[in-house]
Amino acid sequence: MKVVYFLVAILALTSSVASAYDPSPLQDFCVALNDTKNAVFVNGKFCKDPKLVKAEDFFRHVHAGNTSNPLGAQVTQVFVDQLPGLNTLGVSLARIDFAPKGLNPPHIHHRGTEILIVIEGTLYVGFVTSNQDNNRLFTKVLNKGDVFVFPIGLIHFQLNVGYGNAMAIAALSSQSPGTITIANALFNATPPISTEVLTKAFQVDKSTIAYLQKQFWYNNNN
Secondary structure: HHHHHHHHHHHHHHHHHHHOOOOOOOOOOEEEEOOOOEEEEOOOOOOOHHHOOOOOOOOOOOOOOOOOOEEEEEEEEEOOOOOHOOOOOOOOOEEEEEEOOOOOEEEEOOOOOOEEEEEOOOOOEEEOOOOHHHHEEEEEEOOOOOOEEEOOOEEEEEEEOOOEEEEEEEEEOOOOOOEHHHHHHHOOHOOOOOOOHHHHHHOOHHHHHHHHHOOOHHHHHH
């Protein structure tokens, strides 16, 4: 009987872990559709009638990002909102362009793991582990052709440390991995997070928090 209970517990655990990620598609494809007429609700997006699906539903051209911004970097997302054919497929990607010294600031993808390949330039990249792992920092300098993985939900960043422009492609394990940029979320929340909360969390005075909240926090994801 104990063996039976153990097997049931294992099955329950594995099923709960599996449900935390994009479920596998139950058909060949399910193209996202905003118009709900004659559609079926699957995996967070309505499906286009398969008879009306075109090759264009699976295609998107990605232009170089405009790096003329305070961060010197631009992320161009190709998620399900930009490419409807990704619906239910559980994958997406992003192009990241960097000016010299450009930064894709510390952020998380709470629904997907990221694997990044450098196409041009040199990047200093890293991620920080959870509190339970003592917030260890893992970093690496990447050159053209190098690949690095950022585990799901962990804070990570990329900085151009080369002398010229840089570009990388990131693949993610969700059609909609989500992005939370740490500084923006803390100091540009709507409405603002209580000063009392932030001063105690960061162990600084109110003037420092007030200064940070008044800054323009650029969102380099589009």
